[in-house]
Amino acid sequence: MTAPARVPSFVSVIIPAYNAKHTIDAQLSALAAQDYPGGFEVIVSDNGSTDGLQDHIRNHPLAQDLTLSVVDSSTSPGAAHARNVGIYQAKGDFLAFCDADDQAHRQWLSALVEAAPASDAVAGTVETYTLNSAEVQRWLPMPDPSERPMLFGWKPSLFSGSFGMWRTTSEAVDGFDERYARGGEDNDLALRIHLAGLSLAHAPEALVSVRLRSTFRDVWRQMVKYGEADAKVYAAYVDQGVPRRPRLAVFVEVLRLTLTNPLLPQRISGTSRGHWVQSCAHLVGRTIGSVKYRTYFL
Numbered sequence: 001m002t003a004p005a006r007v008p009s010f011v012s013v014i015i016p017a018y019n020a021k022h023t024i025d026a027q028l029s030a031l032a033a034q035d036y037p038g039g040f041e042v043i044v045s046d047n048g049s050t051d052g053l054q055d056h057i058r059n060h061p062l063a064q065d066l067t068l069s070v071v072d073s074s075t076s077p078g079a080a081h082a083r084n085v086g087i088y089q090a091k092g093d094f095l096a097f098c099d100a101d102d103q104a105h106r107q108w109l110s111a112l113v114e115a116a117p118a119s120d121a122v123a124g125t126v127e128t129y130t131l132n133s134a135e136v137q138r139w140l141p142m143p144d145p146s147e148r149p150m151l152f153g154w155k156p157s158l159f160s161g162s163f164g165m166w167r168t169t170s171e172a173v174d175g176f177d178e179r180y181a182r183g184g185e186d187n188d189l190a191l192r193i194h195l196a197g198l199s200l201a202h203a204p205e206a207l208v209s210v211r212l213r214s215t216f217r218d219v220w221r222q223m224v225k226y227g228e229a230d231a232k233v234y235a236a237y238v239d240q241g242v243p244r245r246p247r248l249a250v251f252v253e254v255l256r257l258t259l260t261n262p263l264l265p266q267r268i269s270g271t272s273r274g275h276w277v278q279s280c281a282h283l284v285g286r287t288i289g290s291v292k293y294r295t296y297f298l
Helices: 026-032 053-058 079-089 108-116 134-139 167-173 185-195 216-240 247-257 271-290
Strands: 011-017 040-046 070-073 094-098 119-126 161-164 200-209
Touching: 011 026, 011 079, 011 108, 026 040, 026 053, 040 053, 040 079, 053 070, 070 079, 079 185, 094 108, 094 167, 108 119, 108 161, 108 200, 134 247, 134 271, 161 167, 161 200, 167 185, 185 200, 185 216, 216 271
Parallel strands: 011 040, 011 094, 040 070, 119 200
Antiparallel strands: 094 161, 119 161
């Protein structure tokens, strides 16, 4: 099954948000500067903010230019629920997704739409050099946008902060799975798209600048959460074709983390402290997830 060979008649850009009043303006300005010539709306789905985000959006100076609206998605926590509420309210036949603390490049929406006619969904790409210091960039190295990232080394993945799909695709896979309230909803969606026999295109020019965590404490918390979510996704799909994690992998990773620990000078370890922290935190998260979901994903 593939999407109809057509261009969208109208696009809905959906932004899940939580206490994003002080970061969302950069994203909204970026969307107002898009080179996409067609019609689109922007829906901010507020997932229970306490910083006055809804009033900020309702009175925003770009409200008319962006056909901007805000919807309340506070009934259940998590970006998956916020996106689903946005989808329900959306008028477009093509749905695009970005995040409130990031910044879309000028050609982002055009690139997603250009890849849409021949596919059921479109994975955009991200970069870290625009919104982060050189030091923070080294903490989480990103692949070149031309490289298509693979999930579990098996199927192409997607990043929900730079992504698009037809409304019919969302309906076919029942949107985002709200059981993934702590991350992993994008990986789960990618696998359900593939397992449903639908196509996921790769659009290297659909580029978004992402904002990384800038303290070791925040990096640790985020990556533990991501590691646990990855284990949850793995446990859900390991019996549906996902390659099993090699038993030797954890030994190799622990050895690498030991040899590159931050007690050694960086010229010897060859890695930044931030990168070591995120790698170690992800392993801890996978360990927690492996126990919690009764699987082996170390």
